[in-house]
Amino acid sequence: MSRPLTPLALTVLRMLCDGPMHPYEMQQRIRDHAYDQAVKITHGALYHSVERLASTGLIEPLETSREGRRPERTIYAVTAAGRDAAQIRLAELLRNPAAEFPLFGTGLAFLNLLPEDEVARLLRGRTVLLEAALAAHQTAHDALRKQGLARYKLVDQEWMIARVRGELEFVRGLAGDLDAGRLTWKDDEVHTRCHPRPRPPRHDDKEDS
Template sequence: MSRPLTPLALTVLRMLCDGPMHPYEMQQRIRDHAYDHAVKITHGSLYHSVERLAAAGLIEPLETSREGRRPERTVYAVTTAGRDAAQFRLAELIRHPAEEFPLFGTGLAFVNLLPEDEVARLLRGRTVALEAALAGHRTANEALLTQGIERYKLLDQEWLIARVRGELDFVRTLADDLESGRLTWKDGATTMCRPRRPRHDEKGAS
């Protein structure tokens, strides 16, 4: 593969490093180990990634079998080239910070299109969602640990929990600053798209 391995391709190679398996078994392992918390995975994308890895010689089919009326299932194994590619890509991901563009950052960049009080209200709503997400991630992580899954296999979940907790702290502080008046853009540069009043304020003023 000339392009860097996608997160899903790396996931497939990592699973096959534990032993040969077919894509259906990969799907089960993804659910069991919560890999879908770290990588965006769909049924179709998984099979497409397997096909691309096979075409690139990073994995190879070992056998194809059929049980009853079920579709054929091909068992794949990782090749030496696949192991090397997985290790190289993993080292890149750990060593080099990637430039990412989260949607929340986009919202913050253009925040002055809305009035301060509305932004504060929206941020308070976001804290509720973040608190629920944080509780859910913690519960899932504790459940997997209780099942006997080693901590090193759940480091991506630990990082996710840390990110959500960090965002929650940031959002709470930002909402506090807006509500107290420590942060404002009322006296800033004007824009053709002036901050609109929240719809409920408009109704109350009429």
């Protein structure tokens, strides 16, 4: 059974559905359309993905050219098999919820390893970062809309904005519950073992200080 297309491979196929191009042009268009907000893309990974797709027959090289002292650039085109694979993978991504393990979820699972007041402080700091991220995503979205991009090309950004906004609301509420004492783990055994209650200072401690 073949491995499913990675998000980056799907991105390459999507770019080539617009027409043949070389990887450098793909990278520029990905940035112009803010696809790098939806897919993690690095220069090396993009070229590696192009090579893998070519080796499996999902894309094919059309021509290789060189301009001056620049490295050779190979122009690729998507094949019929590549178009079919992209459509099948896209349908899977839209239809089937995937098990994801965000790092924030890991942190929430082990809250009681830290004192409550410290968690509340950290969450308040997270709200500041989320507010900045939300503003940045909204600004980028609005700018692309003003440039005339159709809404269907920005639905992934709408989802990102909604996700950040939802997380911001959740984190604010969680921090508020900690501050108000509605959420506590002071008597939890794990918390007690990881953070034993501080002993009162002794006379010799003062002399050592």
